[in-house]
Amino acid sequence: MVSLTKIVDGGPAMNDTLLGQEVVRCPQCEQTYRLSYSKDEWYKVSAWLRKAEVALRESHEIDQHEQDTVQLIWRTGINRSDPLRR
Numbered sequence: 001m002v003s004l005t006k007i008v009d010g011g012p013a014m015n016d017t018l019l020g021q022e023v024v025r026c027p028q029c030e031q032t033y034r035l036s037y038s039k040d041e042w043y044k045v046s047a048w049l050r051k052a053e054v055a056l057r058e059s060h061e062i063d064q065h066e067q068d069t070v071q072l073i074w075r076t077g078i079n080r081s082d083p084l085r086r
């Protein structure tokens, strides 16, 4: 499990119980987010960080980081749902 939460006044806008944490900055402005991940995701963190950057750029363009959390979805291909997850 992975979550991306906006950091407001030096702390995350919402708490979670995930163990791993990285700080990601929006590529377009100074807004930072906390990427939290569970133990089973740590080996994918560098890929999650890239996804987080893309998601933050979208969040910036769509609503200027209005939302406290940004949804991250693992996809194996573009616009293709994973047949194993059905």
Ligand SMILES: [Zn+2]
Binding pocket: 026, 027, 028, 029, 030, 031, 056, 060, 065
């Ligand atoms: Zn931004």
